[in-house]
Each structure stands twice: as structure tokens, then as C-alpha cells.
Amino acid sequence: METLSVIWFLLVVVLLAVYVVLDGFDFGVGILSLFRKDDNEKRIYMNSIGPIWDGNEVWLIAGGGSIFAAFPLVYATAFSGFYLAIYLLLLALFMRAVSFEFRSKSESPVYRKIWDFSFGIGSLLPALLLGVAFGNIMRGLPLNENKVFTGSFFELLNPYSVLIGLLSLIAFTMHGAIYLTHKTDGELKDTNEKIATKLWMVVVVLYLAATVATLFVSPFLFIGLTKNIIFWVLFVALLASIAMIPVSLKAKNNKNAFIFSSVMLASMFGISAVSLFPRLIPSVTNLDYSLTIMNTSSSTGTLTAMLIIALVGMPFVAVYTIWIYRIFKGKTVLTKESY
């Protein structure tokens, strides 16, 4: 029971970390497309993620689904607690998902503007909201002794969580800009290199601010952290990747820059997860009321069955996802099939 719960905590973190890395640049590209005026440029942005965004979003479903399956009480508590925020997120993801198919199906400028806006805002809102939601988890939710959420929608918009939301928003945008330096040429590539370098500085400042704020808001997250070897591995990875992003960008090595920004996002997320462990949702009312991997996990049978499913299925997913990424590698060129 113990070991299986720990394994599933780890798997959920891995699934969500992959999601953050993959949909992170999707969101970034969408956000950056808001700042392009030219129709063809907007299309290049959208098509740079055209064949792959849908597969990327599945990682969210896989992550969410495994929380439902492995820690049902977390799913029930968090999702009903974040009620309106979840619906806002869903609305954004919904409009974004359909904007791909709809956007270029008419020449009308107004029509295209509507769907460009859906695509852009549909990327910006999730990038922000996912951060705000995660900030609330880091901060802890008001949970009573029955593990029931007792807060309200507006309490979710507290300064700390908004700070984390800004961090995720800017970090995803930087990640997207770096992805675009890889997928575009000429002026667009130069612009995105500049944007990425500038946003990198903002990310560093926000991350420092967030760390300090966490010390004050959720000091319990730091207890025992420095004794954890995984923390140190992630911490070194984080520092190294943060340092290497501007170096790679300067050296025009876009591929490396993208790898480093991916590592940065994954290790940021990983460090937060390590500090939360074994809690999944701390309770601010009383830490003892927290949802942990012990008091929320599914039965041994379910966890075992799911582990087998994951071990059998995920290697295939990894193989064909990488294979298809390779097919679509290279600069984005608009063709008859493009969105």
C-alpha cells in the first residue's frame, strides 16, 4: 500500500511535468500569437503546433485521470473546491481546441479575429489559471476535518497564488518563444529570440520572489527538504538549465535552449512536488486535515492494476509520440493542409 501510493505520487508528478513541458510551449505560442498582426504570421504560429497540440493536451487528461484513479478524494475535493475556476479553465481550453479547426475556414477578417482571440486567450487563461490553482495547492486550501473545501472562488485569487500564476504565465510564454525560434525563420525567429531573452529575466525574478513568498506563506514545505536527495538533483538541474537558457540563445543553439527551458519547467514543478510530498493538498485550517497520499489513495488492487496499465501502455505512447514529433520537425511551412 505505502510503496504503491508513493509510486503513484511519482507517476502523477511525471505525467503532469510532461504536460507542463508540452502544453507549456503550446500555451506560449498561443499567447505570443496575440501580439502578431499579420495573418500569415498568426497562421505560422498556430501551425507550428498544429499536428501535435492535441496529443500534448492528452497529458492533462492522463494526469487528471490518474489523480481520479489513484487519489479519488483529491480529485473530488480539489475539483469541486475550484468549481468556477475549473469551468473558466474548461471554457478557455474548449475555445482554444476548436479555434484550430475553425480559424482559417473563412476569409472574413472579423471571423478570423474571433478565432485568433479564442486561440490566444484560450492559451493565456489556462497558463495563468493552472499556476493560480497550483499556487493555491502550495499555499494550502481551507479544508475542514472532513476534508471538505470551505473556501470560495474569490479566496482562490490571493496574492501568493496570483504570483505563482504570473510565474507560470511568463515561464510558458518564454518556453513558447524558444519553441518558435526553433520553428520559424528570419525576422520571426529574431523577434522570438529577443522575447525569450527578456522573459528569461522576468522568470528568474518571479521565481526568486515566489520562493521567498513561499517561505512566508507555507514554511512547512521547506521542512526536511534539504535532506532529500531528489530535491538536490532537481535543484542542480534547475540552476543549470536556468543558466544555460540565455547562453544557448546567444549561441543561436535553439534546440539546446528548448531542452533547457523544458528541464527548467520540469524541475520547477518537480521541486514543488517534492516539497509537497507526502501531502497532495495541505489544509490551511489545520495541517492535520491535509489530503495526503496515505488518506486519499485507492486500494492496492486498483493501484496495481493501473500500474500495469501504465507500464504496458506508456512506453508505446513515448515511442510514437517521439516518432511523430520527428516527422514534423523543422521549420513550419504553410501548405494547403495547414490551419
Place this chain on the structure above:
Amino acid sequence: MDVELLSRIQFAVTVGFHFLFPPISIGLALMLTVVEYQGWKKNDEEYVRLGKFFSKILAITFAVGVASGLVMVLQFGTNWARYSAFVGDVFGAPLAAEAVFAFFLESTFLGLYLFGRNKVSKGVHWFSILMVFVGSLISAFFIIVANSWQQTPAGFGIQNLTTGALLSQDEISKMIQLGKGFDPATHRAVLTDFFAALFNASTLPRFFHTVLAAFITGAFALTGVSAYLVLKNKSVEVAKKGVKLGVIFGFIFSILQLFPVGHEHAKQVAHTQPEKFAATQGLYTSETGAPIMIFAYPVSSPPPELKAKIEIPGMLSWLAFGDFNAKIRGLNEFPPENIPPLWMTFVSYHNMVALGMFFIFVTLLGVIQLKRKKLYDSKKLLKIFMWSIPLPVIACQFGWVAAEVGRQPWIVYGLLRTKDSFTNTVSLTEVWISFILFAIVYIVMTFAYLWLIFKEIKHGPEPAEIINEGKEVTV
């Protein structure tokens, strides 16, 4: 209006909207697997054009299906938290399997199928649509596993949350006989036998029934849209191939749906959910040699009765239990608090069956005309096919209503009542906000979807030379 009712309406609207799209995309994915195979193996340009044309419809349908599906899944957590907590241990495994084995496969390979036509070999490109189809089938399987478990739970135990102990089989049976259901605050279901839960009594009958319904939907979409093109004299040679394939497959699927698939499913319901069976058949009092209703108008006001009946005596007993004189339990044998809403269950079930019969009839006509080599000149029949495009989708909705309304008042048959499973920590205002928000989205999306699909259909298949153009066409 209270939180429970509004949450139910919201869920019904969400699933109802979502369920418009998967039958189309599953069915079209199958049809496209066939079409693209012909294009590849026979090196037939017309099939390639047909495939490319329908792939656009698939892409739009798939996108709306995915977007609305996400809303559906998250709603378990937002509006049905007590249900999620109760069934999570059982329900989670099939959902996780669906994500791992199906969602990744469909979404990833759909990207390759839509954008890879000129990037990979024809064989690999065909493989990509095959994987989309296989992925959609696996997806259908696991979601039906989860839903079937709600109809006929198996392979589970009940855990007392305070003590952590599992209830004995006797205690569970006693609780079920008591007919009140468990309280999700004190008990939850846990998985004890994965395969028994996976292949519970209704999984396979419902899986075959549902995917066949999707295949019929795909075949009718292929036939109807192609028929329109023939009527409008657009890319006629391409369209004729679509009509032909669609009619033949549509006929085969429609027949199989009646027998053995639909029949087996009905038999299973008669054995495992007698209240639901009685409600779909309008059997208000127990009868030996029960008749089957061809037509009737149900009146719910107590006592419920059927008006304007047309019936075949003994038929229902024979179909359900293989004996013209078998006794079938009517609703009078069940406590009133365990009876599903009658009118909706009866009417939607019978409309579904009527539509199913119509599908057999109209595709039979199509096959006959095809055999006589007169199909493409039968303007009237082609028009009927064109207007029939939405009918399988409507039949799917009827079938779903019959299945899910017929399960009420249970959310998990015999174990958990719907009234004990909605999220009771969310305010009515919050549910109104989400409901109105998404009701608007669904209305707008329905129009946008239809507008886009009509636009694609009117545009018709691309001429051959555009498809053959090289990789780097800058537009």
C-alpha cells in the same frame, strides 16, 4: 430548482452535446480506414480525394468531441464529487486505461493523418487513420466499461471508511435488498477483481451496441454527404464511390444492430435490470406471455398506462427469455422509489428502435437499387439518404437517454442513489453560472459546427491536382 436537479440537467446537457460527436468520428474513422485503404492499395485517385474530403469533416468533428469530452470528465469532479469519491477506486482504472491506450493514440495519430499525407509513405499514412480508428474503439470500450459498471456493478467490494474494513458479501447483499444505497460519506466501492469489473454483465452487449451505432452513423454520413454531391453534380465519380461504400456498410451494420447485437443487449437488460427493462417496454404489470409494443402512447399519471396500443402478443417473453409464456416482471413488482421515470424511458427507447428499423429499410432499398445499377439515378432515394444523415445521431441520443434515464434513481445500480452523489458543497449560484456559460457555448458551437460542416460539404472534394502538389506549397 435545487443543486441536485440542476447538476443533473447540466450533466445531461454536457453528455448529450458531447455524444453528438464521437459516434460521427468513430464511424467516419472506420469509413475512412476503408476508403484510404482502397486509395492506397488500388492506387485509386478518386478514393484518395474522397478520403481527403471526409478527413476534413472528421477533423472538425473530432476537435469539438475532444473539447466537450474534457468538460464531461472534469464534471465528475466538480459536480459529482461524492460519486467520484465513492466509485473512484473502481472507475479510475478504466478511465486511466482509456487515456493511456486510447487518447494518446487517437490524438497523436490524427495529427499525422491530417498533416502527414505528403510527409510519410502511403502505407504509413493509412496506418495513421487505422490507429485513429483503433484508438477511438479502445476509447469507446473503456468509457463503456465505466458506464456499464454503473449499470451492472461487478468485481467490487464495499469498504467502511471509518474502520477501513471490507463488508462481507452478506452485508452487501443485505444493503442492496434494503434498497437504500450506500452513503458515500461512510462507504466506498473498491476494486476486488479487475477483470470481473471490466467485463461486467453489460459491458460487451453495450460495447457492441454502441460502436455499431457509431458505425451506422459513419456509414450514413458517408452515404448522405456523397449523395448530396451526386445530386449537385459535384465530383460525381468520387461521390458515387462514397454512396456505394456507405450503403453497403450501412446495410450490414443496421442488420447486425438488430440481430444479434440489439437483441442480445435487450436480453441482458431483461436479466440484469428488470425495472429498466419493464420501463423501456412499458410493462406496468407483470405478465406471462408479455406482448411487444409496436406503438403506444404512455401516460405516466398513476397508475401508468399505455394508450393506442399496437402489440404482438407473447413476443416480448419469447425475445427476452426464449419462451412465449415466460413471465416478465412488471413495474408493479418493484417499490415505487426504485422505478425510473417512465415516459422518457419508454418513448426514447421506442424511437430508437423505430429509427433502427428505418435504417434497415432505407439501406436495403439502397442495396437493391445498387444491384439494379439504378442507385445513382434514384434522385428520391439519394435525397432520403441526404436527409437521413442526422438520424443515426438522434438514435444514439435516444438510446443513451433510455439507458441512463432507465438506470435512475440509481447512479450506480443498487449501490448508490443519484440524490446521494452530487456535489453538495457547491452553491446553486455557482452551478447556474457554469450551466448558463456552457449552455451558451454549446448553442454557439452547434451552429458554428454545422456552418463549418456545410461549408466543407458545399465546397466538395478538391480536384486531383491539388492533392498531388508537392510538400512546400506556400499559400
